[in-house]
Amino acid sequence: MRRWWFAMRPAAAATLIAKPCKSLAADDRSHELSGDEQRTVALFQKCSNSVVHINTFVRKETSPYGFFGSLQDIKQGTGSGFLWDAEHIVTNYHVIKDADKATIVFADHSSFEATLVGTEPDHDLAVLRCQTPAACQALEKGVSSKLQVGQKVFAIGNPFGLDQTLTNGIVSGLGREMQGVNGTLMRNLVQTDAAINPGNSGGPLLDSKGRLIGVNTMIASPSGAWAGVGFAIPVDTVKRIVQQLIKHGYVKRAYLGLHLATEQLNEHLARSVGQITGVLILKMDPGSPAEKAGLRPFLQTHGGIIVGDEIVELNGHEVQSADDVMAILDEQHIGDTIQAATREKVKALMSKRLKRMRSRQRWPP
Numbered sequence: 001m002r003r004w005w006f007a008m009r010p011a012a013a014a015t016l017i018a019k020p021c022k023s024l025a026a027d028d029r030s031h032e033l034s035g036d037e038q039r040t041v042a043l044f045q046k047c048s049n050s051v052v053h054i055n056t057f058v059r060k061e062t063s064p065y066g067f068f069g070s071l072q073d074i075k076q077g078t079g080s081g082f083l084w085d086a087e088h089i090v091t092n093y094h095v096i097k098d099a100d101k102a103t104i105v106f107a108d109h110s111s112f113e114a115t116l117v118g119t120e121p122d123h124d125l126a127v128l129r130c131q132t133p134a135a136c137q138a139l140e141k142g143v144s145s146k147l148q149v150g151q152k153v154f155a156i157g158n159p160f161g162l163d164q165t166l167t168n169g170i171v172s173g174l175g176r177e178m179q180g181v182n183g184t185l186m187r188n189l190v191q192t193d194a195a196i197n198p199g200n201s202g203g204p205l206l207d208s209k210g211r212l213i214g215v216n217t218m219i220a221s222p223s224g225a226w227a228g229v230g231f232a233i234p235v236d237t238v239k240r241i242v243q244q245l246i247k248h249g250y251v252k253r254a255y256l257g258l259h260l261a262t263e264q265l266n267e268h269l270a271r272s273v274g275q276i277t278g279v280l281i282l283k284m285d286p287g288s289p290a291e292k293a294g295l296r297p298f299l300q301t302h303g304g305i306i307v308g309d310e311i312v313e314l315n316g317h318e319v320q321s322a323d324d325v326m327a328i329l330d331e332q333h334i335g336d337t338i339q340a341a342t343r344e345k346v347k348a349l350m351s352k353r354l355k356r357m358r359s360r361q362r363w364p365p
Contacts, residue, residue: 192232
């Protein structure tokens with residue numbers, strides 16, 4: 001039990017001493033803060049109203065006496081999100097994954113039930129729609145392509161359910177790769193040492209001017225606790241994905257009609273055709289952009305293997321795996337023109353093998 005002790009003095013005649021009244025300006029202690037601290041406080045005051053707390057629920061049937069029961073919403077987890085525009089909330093896909101219901105709690109503690117607009121598991125992004133208070137404004141969007149290692153960043157979220165928590169740090173690295181929630185490789189992540197803890201997922205990563213530069217998504221830690229290595233999805237990727245989720249409810253990807261060899265298959269084929277540093281084309285969809293461009297798949301017959309095209313570059317970027325190809329295509333829009341470079345020596349090898357094998361078997365022209 002905590003006890004409070006107060007010092008009392010005997011009653012005496014009251015003595016009034018005139019003192020000047022404090023002005024309102026005297027209560028303003030901003031002059032006691034450094035310039036950097038004042039800018040941090042201003043950033044939080046500007047951006048915190050745009051950050052929300054997300055509670056997710058699963059619907060389960062309760063039957064305490066073994067009979068048919070009623071459906072109840074059981075709390076599943078919590079996370080963070082932020083206001084994208086007047087009615088849409090952006091968060092991580094893993095925050096709302098497998099949930100039957102989500103409620104959005106704003107900075108003024110008002111709460112609204114949300115509806116799901118769309119998800120993109122490969123990029124760990126989701127868009128929700130709900131009513132928003134008039135006082136809440138969408139975050140200003142920045143540009144992640146111009147980020148530099150060492151620049152200051154801020155994260156606002158709800159770690160461990162603690163609403164409106166601000167942490168700061170720097171950009172520790174760029175172009176990081178981590179395995180996502182559905183097993184796919186997430187590329188071009190922003191690494192930061194700004195503290196990101198359970199409940200921060202889906203919250204914004206901001207630059208020193210309060211502009212959105214990323215969405216906090218995961219940490220690297222052997223114990224699961226914060227170890228100084230966090231990752232955010234860059235805002236350039238977020239813009240592209242969120243715009244499609246709002247418009248279509250899903251992401252429309254650029255399509256070439258290519259079926260590519262896995263790294264394991266490349267290693268196996270290299271024993272027969274020599275070193276493979278690019279990606280071999282297994283087959284192409286009829287009438288696809290790849291077929292119309294004249295690319296050739298490799299063929300396997302009873303007489304052996306005829307090697308087709310090995311893609312070594314797409315739009316000037318080296319590719320060494322199917323994942324590399326998909327990562328480049330993921331940045332393209334439908335209707336864009338893409339340049340593919342193939343390895344000529346593989347085509348020459350194909351011609352030599354054809355000459356040796358024509359005597360034994362007929363081949364298509």
